[in-house]
Amino acid sequence: MALENPPGSAFLLAAVGSHAAARFAERVADLDLTPPQVGLLGLIAASPGQSQQAVAQLLGMPPSRLVGLVDALADRGLVERRRNRTDRRLHALHITDEGTEMLARVGKVGREHDAALCRSLDAAERETLRALLSRIAADQGLRPGIHPGYRGV
Amino acid sequence: MALENPPGSAFLLAAVGSHAAARFAERVADLDLTPPQVGLLGLIAASPGQSQQAVAQLLGMPPSRLVGLVDALADRGLVERRRNRTDRRLHALHITDEGTEMLARVGKVGREHDAALCRSLDAAERETLRALLSRIAADQGLRPGIHPGYRGV
DNA sequence: TATTGTTATACTCTATAACTATA
DNA sequence: TATAGTTATAGAGTATAACAATA
DSSP, rough: OOOOSOHHHHHHHHHHHHHHHHHHHHHHHHTOHHHHHHHHHHHHHSSTOHHHHHHHHTTOOOHHHHHHHHHHHHTSSSEEEOOSOOOOOOOEEEOHHHHHHHHHHHHHHHHHHHHHTTTTTTTHHHHHHHHHHHHHHHHHOOTTOTTTTSSSO | OOOSSOOHHHHHHHHHHHHHHHHHHHHHHTTTHHHHHHHHHHHHHTTTTTOHHHHHHHHTTOOHHHHHHHHHHHTSSEEEEEEEOTTTTTTEEOHHHHHHHHHHHHHHHHHHHHHHHTTTSOHHHHHHHHHHHHHHHTTOOOTTOOTTSSSSO
16 A cells, blocks of 8 residues: 555566565575676676677666676686787677586576566466566567666576 | 576566666656655555654664655655654654645656556556566565565655 | 776765664 | 664765776
């Protein structure tokens, strides 16, 4: 009870989505990762070799912010910067073998998270939910796989 | 393309929910309100006369944080603190007439927001989405009408 | 002069803890 | 001494702008 009875879909979406993001953050914290780091790791794996500028643009964040995120992943050997030989200003981002292993663990955590969040729905209902959310996401211009808050995966 | 193909419901929920929260924040900014202020205003309207401690507990935030939120609403005459006569330490929170008017405007904004977010779904689909989200919210222990991030309405 | 990545700075939001006034 | 509310302080997280290296 707050603004409306019953609450609209948008409020429910924001509330459940916030809850989902918080629970996911807890899970990946066990891997010593933050949601933005997970998002970056996944993007580098999916589109390797891109410059920090390009990745920052894809994630919708200023390049300066990417520096710290890449540093954290590179310090742990999960990604690496490779200098472009013809233009030494560019740092191409690549995932390492350790990074790939970590991403597999993240995937497992994500599936567990998904199962826990949707445990009250049966298989058909989960598929219905996913289809409806995908429609909204596409209509609202959200890029597949990219979290608009960059804090979630 | 990031972690999974296709993305799980949890990721979609977090992404679409974050988008919904951001768009709502933009809309209420036109009323010079932040989402936490809206959530507090709605709670005071729904449960008037409670102490700041009680409201803070309901919203899941420390009482110290409530001070600034109440100040902002009280300075604009939307809510008021009424001192308890028998125990002068207590400040009962009440909404004013201006606050009630403002809440009506917030409700209108919320319905517009809802319509814009779900414009790609027909009426039956919206109802299906709302039912599925309500089930998840109840199962996950979310209190109806209370945003777990306190930033949303 | 323009661009990539980096660093410096400042701002916002939040929580924890110290403080006051009442009891 | 205990509690409600407040204030002070500090810590994340973020964006903007200045900077160094390279083109």
